[in-house]
Amino acid sequence: MNYNWNWGIFFQPNPMGTGTYLDMLLSGLVLTLKTAALAWVIALITGSLVGVMRTLPSKGANWFGFAYVEFFRNMPLLVQLFLWFFVLPELLPKGAGTWLKQLPNAPFWTAAIGVGFFMSARVAVQLQAGIGSLPRGQKMAATALGLTTAQGYRYVLLPMAFRIILPPLTSEFLNTIKNTAVAITIGLLELTGQARSMQEFSFQVFEAFTAATLLYLLVNAVVVTAMRFLERWVAIPGYITGK
Amino acid sequence: MKHFRSIGLALAATFAVSQAGAQELTGTLKNIKDTGAITLGFRDSSIPFSYLDDNQKPVGFAMDICYKIVDAVKKELKLDKLEVKLNPVTSATRIPLMANGTIDLECGSTTNNAERQKQVAFTNTHFLTASRYVFKKSSGLKSIDDLKGKTVVSTAGTTNIKQLTEANVAKSLGANIIPAKDHAEAFLMVETDRAVAFVMDDILLASLVAGSKSPDDYAVSKDAFSKPEPYGIMLRKDDAAFKKVVDAATAALYTSGEAQKIYDKWFTAKIPPKGLNLNTPISAELKNEFAKPSDSPNPDDYK
Numbered sequence: 266m267n268y269n270w271n272w273g274i275f276f277q278p279n280p281m282g283t284g285t286y287l288d289m290l291l292s293g294l295v296l297t298l299k300t301a302a303l304a305w306v307i308a309l310i311t312g313s314l315v316g317v318m319r320t321l322p323s324k325g326a327n328w329f330g331f332a333y334v335e336f337f338r339n340m341p342l343l344v345q346l347f348l349w350f351f352v353l354p355e356l357l358p359k360g361a362g363t364w365l366k367q368l369p370n371a372p373f374w375t376a377a378i379g380v381g382f383f384m385s386a387r388v389a390v391q392l393q394a395g396i397g398s399l400p401r402g403q404k405m406a407a408t409a410l411g412l413t414t415a416q417g418y419r420y421v422l423l424p425m426a427f428r429i430i431l432p433p434l435t436s437e438f439l440n441t442i443k444n445t446a447v448a449i450t451i452g453l454l455e456l457t458g459q460a461r462s463m464q465e466f467s468f469q470v471f472e473a474f475t476a477a478t479l480l481y482l483l484v485n486a487v488v489v490t491a492m493r494f495l496e497r498w499v500a501i502p503g504y505i506t507g508k
Numbered sequence: 509m510k511h512f513r514s515i516g517l518a519l520a521a522t523f524a525v526s527q528a529g530a531q532e533l534t535g536t537l538k539n540i541k542d543t544g545a546i547t548l549g550f551r552d553s554s555i556p557f558s559y560l561d562d563n564q565k566p567v568g569f570a571m572d573i574c575y576k577i578v579d580a581v582k583k584e585l586k587l588d589k590l591e592v593k594l595n596p597v598t599s600a601t602r603i604p605l606m607a608n609g610t611i612d613l614e615c616g617s618t619t620n621n622a623e624r625q626k627q628v629a630f631t632n633t634h635f636l637t638a639s640r641y642v643f644k645k646s647s648g649l650k651s652i653d654d655l656k657g658k659t660v661v662s663t664a665g666t667t668n669i670k671q672l673t674e675a676n677v678a679k680s681l682g683a684n685i686i687p688a689k690d691h692a693e694a695f696l697m698v699e700t701d702r703a704v705a706f707v708m709d710d711i712l713l714a715s716l717v718a719g720s721k722s723p724d725d726y727a728v729s730k731d732a733f734s735k736p737e738p739y740g741i742m743l744r745k746d747d748a749a750f751k752k753v754v755d756a757a758t759a760a761l762y763t764s765g766e767a768q769k770i771y772d773k774w775f776t777a778k779i780p781p782k783g784l785n786l787n788t789p790i791s792a793e794l795k796n797e798f799a800k801p802s803d804s805p806n807p808d809d810y811k
Contacts, residue, residue, distance in 0.1 A: 266607050266608045266609070267606075267607050267608075267609065267744050267745065267746070267747075268604075268607035268608075268627075269626060269627050269745065271626070280623070280667075280670045281669075281670055281673055282673065282674065282677070351696065351700060354700070354702075355700065363701065366700065366701060366702045367659065367702075369684070371702075372686065449664070449689055450689050450693075451689075452661075452664070452686050452687050452688045452689060452693070452697075454664060454687050458664060458687070461600065461664065461665055462664050462665035462687075463665075464600065464603070464665070465599060465664070465665025465666065466623065466665060466667075466670070467623055467624075467626075467627075468603050468623070468624045468626070468627040468628065469627065470600070470603045470604055471604070
Protein backbone atom coordinates (compact mmCIF):
# COMPACT_ATOMS: atom_id res chain seq x y z
CA MET A 266 0.00 0.00 0.00
CA ASN A 267 1.26 3.43 -0.94
CA TYR A 268 0.45 5.21 2.33
CA ASN A 269 2.71 7.67 4.06
CA TRP A 270 2.57 6.71 7.74
CA ASN A 271 3.28 9.57 10.07
CA TRP A 272 2.80 8.80 13.75
CA GLY A 273 4.46 12.09 14.62
CA ILE A 274 1.34 13.84 13.31
CA PHE A 275 -0.21 13.81 16.80
CA PHE A 276 2.44 16.17 18.08
CA GLN A 277 2.18 18.61 15.20
CA PRO A 278 0.08 21.74 15.68
CA ASN A 279 -3.48 21.44 14.39
CA PRO A 280 -4.69 24.08 11.92
CA MET A 281 -7.40 25.32 14.29
CA GLY A 282 -4.69 26.83 16.49
CA THR A 283 -5.84 24.87 19.54
CA GLY A 284 -2.56 23.03 20.20
CA THR A 285 -1.55 19.73 18.65
CA TYR A 286 -3.66 17.16 16.85
CA LEU A 287 -3.52 15.10 20.04
CA ASP A 288 -5.08 18.00 21.95
CA MET A 289 -7.84 18.02 19.36
CA LEU A 290 -8.56 14.32 19.92
CA LEU A 291 -8.39 14.68 23.71
CA SER A 292 -10.84 17.59 23.69
CA GLY A 293 -13.12 15.29 21.68
CA LEU A 294 -12.66 12.56 24.28
CA VAL A 295 -13.66 14.95 27.07
CA LEU A 296 -16.79 15.90 25.16
CA THR A 297 -17.58 12.21 24.56
CA LEU A 298 -17.28 11.49 28.29
CA LYS A 299 -19.41 14.50 29.26
CA THR A 300 -22.12 13.58 26.79
CA ALA A 301 -22.06 9.93 27.82
CA ALA A 302 -22.19 10.76 31.53
CA LEU A 303 -25.22 13.04 31.20
CA ALA A 304 -26.91 10.60 28.83
CA TRP A 305 -26.34 7.75 31.28
CA VAL A 306 -27.86 9.67 34.19
CA ILE A 307 -30.93 10.40 32.07
CA ALA A 308 -31.06 6.79 30.85
CA LEU A 309 -30.84 5.34 34.37
CA ILE A 310 -33.48 7.60 35.91
CA THR A 311 -36.02 7.53 33.07
CA GLY A 312 -35.28 3.89 32.30
CA SER A 313 -35.87 2.87 35.92
CA LEU A 314 -39.17 4.74 36.10
CA VAL A 315 -40.43 3.27 32.85
CA GLY A 316 -39.13 -0.21 33.75
CA VAL A 317 -41.04 -0.12 37.03
CA MET A 318 -44.17 1.13 35.24
CA ARG A 319 -44.10 -1.90 32.99
CA THR A 320 -44.29 -4.22 36.02
CA LEU A 321 -46.94 -2.31 37.99
CA PRO A 322 -50.44 -3.76 38.41
CA SER A 323 -51.91 -0.62 36.76
CA LYS A 324 -53.01 -1.16 33.14
CA GLY A 325 -52.43 2.50 32.26
CA ALA A 326 -48.86 2.48 33.56
CA ASN A 327 -48.18 -0.76 31.67
CA TRP A 328 -49.49 0.70 28.48
CA PHE A 329 -47.47 3.90 28.87
CA GLY A 330 -44.28 1.91 29.57
CA PHE A 331 -44.89 -0.27 26.54
CA ALA A 332 -45.50 2.71 24.25
CA TYR A 333 -42.45 4.55 25.58
CA VAL A 334 -40.11 1.61 25.05
CA GLU A 335 -41.39 0.82 21.58
CA PHE A 336 -41.15 4.45 20.52
CA PHE A 337 -37.56 4.97 21.60
CA ARG A 338 -36.27 1.49 20.90
CA ASN A 339 -37.53 1.05 17.36
CA MET A 340 -36.29 4.23 15.73
CA PRO A 341 -32.61 4.41 14.71
CA LEU A 342 -30.67 6.72 17.01
CA LEU A 343 -29.40 8.66 13.99
CA VAL A 344 -32.97 9.43 12.95
CA GLN A 345 -33.97 10.37 16.50
CA LEU A 346 -31.18 12.89 16.91
CA PHE A 347 -32.03 14.41 13.55
CA LEU A 348 -35.68 14.69 14.57
CA TRP A 349 -34.89 16.31 17.94
CA PHE A 350 -32.38 18.70 16.47
CA PHE A 351 -33.90 19.77 13.17
CA VAL A 352 -37.56 18.81 13.15
CA LEU A 353 -38.76 19.43 16.71
CA PRO A 354 -37.97 23.20 16.74
CA GLU A 355 -39.96 23.60 13.51
CA LEU A 356 -43.03 21.95 15.03
CA LEU A 357 -43.03 24.16 18.14
CA PRO A 358 -44.55 27.66 18.22
CA LYS A 359 -42.17 30.07 16.50
CA GLY A 360 -40.91 31.75 19.66
CA ALA A 361 -40.17 28.49 21.46
CA GLY A 362 -38.55 27.03 18.37
CA THR A 363 -36.24 30.00 17.94
CA TRP A 364 -35.35 29.91 21.63
CA LEU A 365 -34.48 26.23 21.32
CA LYS A 366 -32.39 26.82 18.20
CA GLN A 367 -30.40 29.64 19.73
CA LEU A 368 -29.65 27.79 22.93
CA PRO A 369 -25.89 27.77 23.49
CA ASN A 370 -24.37 24.30 23.08
CA ALA A 371 -27.58 23.04 21.51
CA PRO A 372 -25.82 20.04 19.88
CA PHE A 373 -24.47 18.93 23.27
CA TRP A 374 -27.81 19.07 25.07
CA THR A 375 -29.66 17.48 22.17
CA ALA A 376 -27.11 14.68 21.94
CA ALA A 377 -27.05 13.96 25.68
CA ILE A 378 -30.83 14.02 26.01
CA GLY A 379 -31.40 12.13 22.75
CA VAL A 380 -28.91 9.37 23.55
CA GLY A 381 -30.23 9.32 27.13
CA PHE A 382 -33.83 8.68 26.04
CA PHE A 383 -32.75 6.12 23.48
CA MET A 384 -30.76 4.20 26.09
CA SER A 385 -33.50 4.62 28.72
CA ALA A 386 -35.77 2.37 26.67
CA ARG A 387 -33.11 -0.33 26.84
CA VAL A 388 -32.55 0.17 30.57
CA ALA A 389 -36.32 -0.07 31.08
CA VAL A 390 -36.46 -3.44 29.32
CA GLN A 391 -33.50 -4.71 31.33
CA LEU A 392 -35.09 -3.63 34.60
CA GLN A 393 -38.44 -5.13 33.66
CA ALA A 394 -36.68 -8.42 32.94
CA GLY A 395 -34.76 -8.14 36.22
CA ILE A 396 -37.96 -7.61 38.23
CA GLY A 397 -39.68 -10.36 36.26
CA SER A 398 -36.91 -12.79 37.10
CA LEU A 399 -37.48 -12.44 40.85
CA PRO A 400 -39.52 -15.21 42.50
CA ARG A 401 -43.19 -14.22 42.68
CA GLY A 402 -43.07 -14.82 46.41
CA GLN A 403 -40.93 -11.76 47.01
CA LYS A 404 -43.66 -9.37 45.99
CA MET A 405 -46.18 -11.27 48.10
CA ALA A 406 -43.84 -11.36 51.08
CA ALA A 407 -43.41 -7.60 50.82
CA THR A 408 -47.18 -7.15 50.81
CA ALA A 409 -47.52 -9.57 53.72
CA LEU A 410 -45.04 -7.47 55.71
CA GLY A 411 -47.43 -4.57 55.29
CA LEU A 412 -45.33 -2.66 52.78
CA THR A 413 -47.15 -0.54 50.21
CA THR A 414 -46.43 -1.16 46.54
CA ALA A 415 -43.95 1.74 46.53
CA GLN A 416 -42.20 0.47 49.63
CA GLY A 417 -42.15 -3.07 48.22
CA TYR A 418 -40.30 -1.82 45.15
CA ARG A 419 -38.01 0.44 47.18
CA TYR A 420 -36.94 -2.07 49.82
CA VAL A 421 -37.40 -5.51 48.24
CA LEU A 422 -37.78 -5.71 44.48
CA LEU A 423 -35.52 -2.98 43.10
CA PRO A 424 -32.42 -3.73 45.22
CA MET A 425 -32.54 -7.34 44.03
CA ALA A 426 -33.46 -6.56 40.43
CA PHE A 427 -30.67 -4.00 40.04
CA ARG A 428 -28.12 -6.48 41.37
CA ILE A 429 -29.27 -9.07 38.86
CA ILE A 430 -29.11 -6.69 35.88
CA LEU A 431 -25.81 -5.09 36.80
CA PRO A 432 -23.75 -7.02 34.19
CA PRO A 433 -26.11 -6.17 31.29
CA LEU A 434 -26.24 -2.58 32.56
CA THR A 435 -22.47 -2.43 32.19
CA SER A 436 -22.86 -3.26 28.55
CA GLU A 437 -25.63 -0.66 28.19
CA PHE A 438 -23.30 1.92 29.69
CA LEU A 439 -20.60 0.99 27.18
CA ASN A 440 -23.20 1.29 24.43
CA THR A 441 -24.08 4.76 25.68
CA ILE A 442 -20.46 5.84 25.36
CA LYS A 443 -20.20 4.44 21.85
CA ASN A 444 -23.58 5.84 20.80
CA THR A 445 -22.42 9.39 21.49
CA ALA A 446 -20.43 9.02 18.25
CA VAL A 447 -23.74 9.51 16.41
CA ALA A 448 -23.74 13.09 17.70
CA ILE A 449 -21.41 14.19 14.92
CA THR A 450 -24.52 14.21 12.72
CA ILE A 451 -25.74 17.24 14.66
CA GLY A 452 -22.38 18.94 14.77
CA LEU A 453 -21.03 17.81 18.13
CA LEU A 454 -17.27 17.42 17.74
CA GLU A 455 -16.77 14.51 20.14
CA LEU A 456 -14.03 11.93 19.72
CA THR A 457 -15.24 10.50 16.39
CA GLY A 458 -15.95 14.02 15.12
CA GLN A 459 -12.45 15.19 16.01
CA ALA A 460 -10.90 12.11 14.39
CA ARG A 461 -12.82 12.96 11.24
CA SER A 462 -11.68 16.58 11.39
CA MET A 463 -8.13 15.44 11.85
CA GLN A 464 -8.26 13.20 8.79
CA GLU A 465 -9.80 15.99 6.71
CA PHE A 466 -7.11 18.48 7.70
CA SER A 467 -4.05 16.25 7.53
CA PHE A 468 -5.20 13.35 5.32
CA GLN A 469 -3.62 11.00 7.92
CA VAL A 470 -6.72 8.81 8.03
CA PHE A 471 -5.38 5.69 9.65
CA GLU A 472 -3.47 7.47 12.41
CA ALA A 473 -6.56 9.50 13.33
CA PHE A 474 -8.88 6.53 13.58
CA THR A 475 -6.29 4.29 15.24
CA ALA A 476 -5.95 6.88 18.00
CA ALA A 477 -9.73 7.20 18.32
CA THR A 478 -10.07 3.40 18.54
CA LEU A 479 -7.42 3.18 21.25
CA LEU A 480 -9.06 5.97 23.25
CA TYR A 481 -12.47 4.26 23.07
CA LEU A 482 -10.88 0.95 24.13
CA LEU A 483 -9.16 2.66 27.03
CA VAL A 484 -12.39 4.25 28.26
CA ASN A 485 -14.23 0.95 27.92
CA ALA A 486 -11.54 -0.88 29.87
CA VAL A 487 -11.86 1.63 32.70
CA VAL A 488 -15.66 1.30 32.74
CA VAL A 489 -15.58 -2.51 32.70
CA THR A 490 -13.08 -2.64 35.57
CA ALA A 491 -15.05 -0.12 37.62
CA MET A 492 -18.28 -2.03 37.08
CA ARG A 493 -16.62 -5.31 38.19
CA PHE A 494 -15.69 -3.61 41.46
CA LEU A 495 -19.22 -2.28 41.82
CA GLU A 496 -20.66 -5.75 41.22
CA ARG A 497 -18.42 -7.26 43.89
CA TRP A 498 -19.19 -4.44 46.29
CA VAL A 499 -22.99 -4.83 46.11
CA ALA A 500 -23.00 -8.63 45.90
CA ILE A 501 -25.02 -10.47 48.58
CA PRO A 502 -23.57 -13.87 49.51
CA GLY A 503 -25.92 -16.74 48.74
CA TYR A 504 -27.88 -15.04 45.91
CA ILE A 505 -27.43 -15.73 42.22
CA THR A 506 -25.37 -12.60 41.79
CA GLY A 507 -23.22 -13.26 44.88
CA LYS A 508 -20.55 -15.89 45.31
CA MET B 509 29.51 2.29 0.70
CA LYS B 510 25.79 1.78 0.70
CA HIS B 511 25.32 5.30 -0.65
CA PHE B 512 27.69 4.73 -3.52
CA ARG B 513 25.82 1.60 -4.41
CA SER B 514 22.45 3.28 -4.44
CA ILE B 515 23.83 6.12 -6.54
CA GLY B 516 25.24 3.55 -8.91
CA LEU B 517 21.90 1.78 -9.06
CA ALA B 518 20.11 5.05 -9.69
CA LEU B 519 22.49 5.88 -12.51
CA ALA B 520 22.07 2.43 -13.99
CA ALA B 521 18.32 2.80 -13.74
CA THR B 522 18.45 6.18 -15.50
CA PHE B 523 20.39 4.67 -18.35
CA ALA B 524 18.10 1.72 -18.54
CA VAL B 525 15.06 3.99 -18.75
CA SER B 526 16.58 6.28 -21.35
CA GLN B 527 17.63 3.32 -23.45
CA ALA B 528 14.55 1.20 -23.13
CA GLY B 529 12.26 4.23 -23.42
CA ALA B 530 8.61 3.83 -22.57
CA GLN B 531 8.90 0.06 -22.32
CA GLU B 532 10.06 0.15 -18.70
CA LEU B 533 6.82 0.99 -16.98
CA THR B 534 6.46 1.38 -13.25
CA GLY B 535 3.77 2.18 -10.72
CA THR B 536 0.32 3.19 -11.88
CA LEU B 537 1.16 3.16 -15.61
CA LYS B 538 2.42 -0.43 -15.38
CA ASN B 539 -0.65 -1.41 -13.43
CA ILE B 540 -2.97 0.18 -15.99
CA LYS B 541 -1.16 -1.54 -18.85
CA ASP B 542 -1.23 -4.91 -17.09
CA THR B 543 -4.91 -4.79 -16.17
CA GLY B 544 -6.15 -2.81 -19.17
CA ALA B 545 -8.23 -0.71 -16.80
CA ILE B 546 -8.04 2.60 -14.97
CA THR B 547 -10.20 3.41 -11.95
CA LEU B 548 -11.65 6.86 -11.34
CA GLY B 549 -12.92 7.87 -7.92
CA PHE B 550 -16.01 10.10 -8.01
CA ARG B 551 -18.13 11.96 -5.46
CA ASP B 552 -21.88 11.46 -5.39
CA SER B 553 -22.92 15.03 -4.61
CA SER B 554 -20.12 17.45 -5.34
CA ILE B 555 -22.10 19.55 -7.83
CA PRO B 556 -20.96 20.47 -10.49
CA PHE B 557 -17.55 18.81 -10.14
CA SER B 558 -18.50 15.21 -9.65
CA TYR B 559 -21.98 13.91 -8.88
CA LEU B 560 -24.63 11.44 -9.95
CA ASP B 561 -27.12 12.40 -12.64
CA ASP B 562 -30.63 10.95 -12.89
CA ASN B 563 -29.25 7.72 -14.39
CA GLN B 564 -26.95 7.30 -11.37
CA LYS B 565 -24.01 7.92 -13.68
CA PRO B 566 -21.22 10.15 -12.37
CA VAL B 567 -20.92 13.40 -14.35
CA GLY B 568 -19.37 16.80 -13.82
CA PHE B 569 -16.55 19.20 -14.58
CA ALA B 570 -13.88 17.10 -12.84
CA MET B 571 -15.23 13.93 -14.48
CA ASP B 572 -14.87 15.51 -17.93
CA ILE B 573 -11.26 16.42 -17.15
CA CYS B 574 -10.59 12.91 -15.89
CA TYR B 575 -11.92 11.37 -19.11
CA LYS B 576 -9.47 13.58 -21.04
CA ILE B 577 -6.67 12.26 -18.83
CA VAL B 578 -7.84 8.71 -19.53
CA ASP B 579 -7.59 9.39 -23.27
CA ALA B 580 -4.03 10.66 -22.81
CA VAL B 581 -3.04 7.61 -20.75
CA LYS B 582 -4.51 5.34 -23.40
CA LYS B 583 -2.47 7.10 -26.07
CA GLU B 584 0.69 7.07 -23.97
CA LEU B 585 0.43 3.33 -23.38
CA LYS B 586 -0.61 2.70 -27.01
CA LEU B 587 -3.62 0.69 -25.91
CA ASP B 588 -6.47 -0.17 -28.27
CA LYS B 589 -8.96 -0.06 -25.51
CA LEU B 590 -8.81 1.03 -21.93
CA GLU B 591 -11.58 0.06 -19.58
CA VAL B 592 -12.69 2.87 -17.23
CA LYS B 593 -13.89 1.67 -13.84
CA LEU B 594 -15.79 4.04 -11.59
CA ASN B 595 -15.58 3.88 -7.84
CA PRO B 596 -17.53 6.11 -5.45
CA VAL B 597 -15.50 7.87 -2.74
CA THR B 598 -16.32 10.14 0.19
CA SER B 599 -14.07 12.59 1.95
CA ALA B 600 -13.34 9.86 4.51
CA THR B 601 -12.53 7.10 2.01
CA ARG B 602 -10.66 8.91 -0.76
CA ILE B 603 -7.24 8.59 0.91
CA PRO B 604 -7.42 4.90 1.92
CA LEU B 605 -8.78 3.98 -1.52
CA MET B 606 -6.02 5.96 -3.23
CA ALA B 607 -3.33 4.49 -0.98
CA ASN B 608 -4.37 0.86 -1.43
CA GLY B 609 -4.59 1.21 -5.20
CA THR B 610 -8.38 0.95 -5.57
CA ILE B 611 -8.56 4.28 -7.41
CA ASP B 612 -5.94 5.83 -9.69
CA LEU B 613 -7.43 9.34 -9.97
CA GLU B 614 -9.83 11.16 -7.68
CA CYS B 615 -12.13 13.40 -9.70
CA GLY B 616 -13.88 15.79 -7.35
CA SER B 617 -13.48 19.03 -5.46
CA THR B 618 -10.48 18.32 -3.27
CA THR B 619 -8.48 21.33 -2.12
CA ASN B 620 -4.79 21.06 -2.93
CA ASN B 621 -2.77 22.23 0.06
CA ALA B 622 0.73 21.72 1.39
CA GLU B 623 -0.36 19.55 4.32
CA ARG B 624 -2.21 17.14 2.04
CA GLN B 625 0.72 16.98 -0.39
CA LYS B 626 2.58 15.04 2.29
CA GLN B 627 0.15 12.22 1.60
CA VAL B 628 -0.92 12.51 -2.06
CA ALA B 629 -0.09 14.36 -5.28
CA PHE B 630 -2.27 16.70 -7.33
CA THR B 631 -2.22 17.52 -11.02
CA ASN B 632 -2.74 21.01 -12.45
CA THR B 633 -5.41 23.06 -10.71
CA HIS B 634 -8.86 22.86 -12.32
CA PHE B 635 -10.69 25.38 -10.15
CA LEU B 636 -10.04 28.21 -7.71
CA THR B 637 -12.45 29.02 -4.95
CA ALA B 638 -12.43 31.43 -2.04
CA SER B 639 -14.10 31.06 1.35
CA ARG B 640 -17.26 33.16 1.51
CA TYR B 641 -20.55 32.90 3.36
CA VAL B 642 -24.14 32.39 2.35
CA PHE B 643 -26.90 34.19 4.22
CA LYS B 644 -30.58 34.94 3.98
CA LYS B 645 -31.10 38.24 2.18
CA SER B 646 -33.66 39.15 4.84
CA SER B 647 -30.93 39.14 7.52
CA GLY B 648 -29.08 41.92 5.68
CA LEU B 649 -25.52 40.84 6.50
CA LYS B 650 -23.29 43.07 4.39
CA SER B 651 -19.77 42.17 5.46
CA ILE B 652 -17.77 39.83 7.64
CA ASP B 653 -17.98 42.40 10.44
CA ASP B 654 -21.77 41.97 10.50
CA LEU B 655 -21.22 38.44 11.79
CA LYS B 656 -20.22 39.86 15.20
CA GLY B 657 -21.75 37.83 18.01
CA LYS B 658 -23.86 35.78 15.60
CA THR B 659 -24.02 32.01 15.19
CA VAL B 660 -22.08 30.90 12.13
CA VAL B 661 -21.80 27.39 10.77
CA SER B 662 -19.17 25.67 8.65
CA THR B 663 -18.38 22.07 7.79
CA ALA B 664 -16.15 20.17 10.22
CA GLY B 665 -12.68 19.33 8.97
CA THR B 666 -12.65 21.83 6.10
CA THR B 667 -10.10 24.55 5.47
CA ASN B 668 -13.06 26.93 5.63
CA ILE B 669 -13.83 26.33 9.30
CA LYS B 670 -10.16 26.92 10.02
CA GLN B 671 -10.22 30.28 8.20
CA LEU B 672 -13.45 31.21 9.96
CA THR B 673 -11.88 30.43 13.34
CA GLU B 674 -8.83 32.51 12.46
CA ALA B 675 -10.93 35.46 11.30
CA ASN B 676 -13.02 35.18 14.46
CA VAL B 677 -9.88 35.71 16.54
CA ALA B 678 -8.17 38.23 14.25
CA LYS B 679 -11.22 40.50 13.89
CA SER B 680 -12.48 39.74 17.44
CA LEU B 681 -15.93 38.93 16.08
CA GLY B 682 -16.99 36.83 19.06
CA ALA B 683 -19.09 34.72 16.71
CA ASN B 684 -20.39 31.38 17.90
CA ILE B 685 -18.95 28.86 15.43
CA ILE B 686 -20.68 25.52 15.09
CA PRO B 687 -19.35 22.67 12.97
CA ALA B 688 -21.71 20.68 10.76
CA LYS B 689 -21.25 17.13 9.53
CA ASP B 690 -21.53 18.01 5.83
CA HIS B 691 -22.42 20.85 3.48
CA ALA B 692 -26.07 19.89 3.16
CA GLU B 693 -26.51 19.94 6.91
CA ALA B 694 -24.67 23.22 7.30
CA PHE B 695 -26.95 24.80 4.70
CA LEU B 696 -29.96 23.33 6.50
CA MET B 697 -28.80 25.19 9.62
CA VAL B 698 -29.03 28.49 7.74
CA GLU B 699 -32.35 27.48 6.18
CA THR B 700 -33.83 26.78 9.63
CA ASP B 701 -32.29 29.92 11.21
CA ARG B 702 -30.09 27.93 13.55
CA ALA B 703 -27.17 29.91 12.11
CA VAL B 704 -27.18 33.22 10.23
CA ALA B 705 -24.36 32.31 7.85
CA PHE B 706 -22.55 29.29 6.41
CA VAL B 707 -18.89 29.72 5.51
CA MET B 708 -17.74 27.55 2.60
CA ASP B 709 -16.06 27.54 -0.81
CA ASP B 710 -18.10 30.04 -2.84
CA ILE B 711 -18.76 27.63 -5.70
CA LEU B 712 -20.27 25.04 -3.35
CA LEU B 713 -22.44 27.77 -1.84
CA ALA B 714 -23.61 28.75 -5.32
CA SER B 715 -24.65 25.18 -6.03
CA LEU B 716 -26.41 24.82 -2.66
CA VAL B 717 -28.33 28.03 -3.28
CA ALA B 718 -29.23 27.03 -6.84
CA GLY B 719 -30.55 23.72 -5.55
CA SER B 720 -32.50 25.11 -2.59
CA LYS B 721 -36.26 25.51 -2.33
CA SER B 722 -36.17 29.28 -2.87
CA PRO B 723 -32.84 30.36 -4.40
CA ASP B 724 -33.91 34.01 -4.41
CA ASP B 725 -33.90 34.15 -0.60
CA TYR B 726 -30.15 33.63 -0.35
CA ALA B 727 -27.06 35.57 -1.28
CA VAL B 728 -23.34 34.81 -1.18
CA SER B 729 -21.11 37.44 0.43
CA LYS B 730 -18.70 39.67 -1.49
CA ASP B 731 -16.30 39.54 1.46
CA ALA B 732 -14.00 36.54 1.42
CA PHE B 733 -12.20 34.78 4.27
CA SER B 734 -9.34 33.64 2.07
CA LYS B 735 -7.56 33.99 -1.21
CA PRO B 736 -8.88 31.67 -3.93
CA GLU B 737 -7.59 28.17 -3.16
CA PRO B 738 -6.87 25.52 -5.79
CA TYR B 739 -8.82 22.32 -6.41
CA GLY B 740 -6.87 19.49 -8.02
CA ILE B 741 -7.41 15.99 -9.37
CA MET B 742 -5.72 13.75 -6.82
CA LEU B 743 -3.27 10.95 -7.62
CA ARG B 744 -0.81 8.77 -5.73
CA LYS B 745 2.35 10.36 -4.40
CA ASP B 746 5.80 9.35 -5.63
CA ASP B 747 4.71 8.14 -9.05
CA ALA B 748 6.57 10.62 -11.26
CA ALA B 749 5.96 8.79 -14.53
CA PHE B 750 2.19 8.73 -14.10
CA LYS B 751 2.09 12.31 -12.82
CA LYS B 752 4.02 13.43 -15.88
CA VAL B 753 1.43 11.93 -18.22
CA VAL B 754 -1.46 13.37 -16.21
CA ASP B 755 0.14 16.81 -15.93
CA ALA B 756 0.84 16.90 -19.65
CA ALA B 757 -2.74 15.88 -20.42
CA THR B 758 -4.31 18.54 -18.18
CA ALA B 759 -1.87 21.23 -19.36
CA ALA B 760 -2.73 20.48 -23.00
CA LEU B 761 -6.44 20.58 -22.18
CA TYR B 762 -6.25 23.88 -20.29
CA THR B 763 -4.03 25.78 -22.72
CA SER B 764 -5.94 24.65 -25.82
CA GLY B 765 -9.08 26.54 -24.84
CA GLU B 766 -11.05 23.32 -24.71
CA ALA B 767 -11.14 23.64 -20.92
CA GLN B 768 -13.03 26.91 -21.28
CA LYS B 769 -15.75 25.10 -23.23
CA ILE B 770 -16.00 22.39 -20.58
CA TYR B 771 -16.07 25.09 -17.92
CA ASP B 772 -18.96 26.91 -19.60
CA LYS B 773 -20.88 23.65 -19.96
CA TRP B 774 -20.90 23.14 -16.18
CA PHE B 775 -20.86 26.64 -14.71
CA THR B 776 -22.85 28.92 -16.99
CA ALA B 777 -25.41 26.61 -18.58
CA LYS B 778 -28.17 24.35 -17.30
CA ILE B 779 -26.80 21.15 -15.81
CA PRO B 780 -28.46 17.80 -15.12
CA PRO B 781 -30.41 16.42 -13.38
CA LYS B 782 -32.64 19.38 -12.45
CA GLY B 783 -31.53 21.92 -15.04
CA LEU B 784 -29.90 24.23 -12.49
CA ASN B 785 -27.71 27.04 -13.74
CA LEU B 786 -24.90 28.06 -11.41
CA ASN B 787 -24.30 31.34 -13.30
CA THR B 788 -20.64 31.47 -12.33
CA PRO B 789 -18.51 32.83 -15.17
CA ILE B 790 -14.83 31.97 -15.12
CA SER B 791 -12.74 34.12 -12.76
CA ALA B 792 -9.71 36.08 -13.88
CA GLU B 793 -7.50 33.94 -11.65
CA LEU B 794 -8.72 30.69 -13.16
CA LYS B 795 -8.38 32.06 -16.68
CA ASN B 796 -4.81 32.90 -15.81
CA GLU B 797 -4.24 29.42 -14.41
CA PHE B 798 -5.61 27.79 -17.55
CA ALA B 799 -3.14 29.84 -19.61
CA LYS B 800 -0.25 28.81 -17.35
CA PRO B 801 -1.22 25.49 -15.71
CA SER B 802 0.19 24.94 -12.22
CA ASP B 803 -0.09 22.32 -9.50
CA SER B 804 1.04 24.64 -6.73
CA PRO B 805 -0.81 24.36 -3.41
CA ASN B 806 -0.02 28.00 -2.63
CA PRO B 807 -2.93 30.44 -3.22
CA ASP B 808 -0.41 33.25 -3.77
CA ASP B 809 0.73 31.59 -6.99
CA TYR B 810 -2.63 32.21 -8.66
CA LYS B 811 -2.83 35.96 -8.95
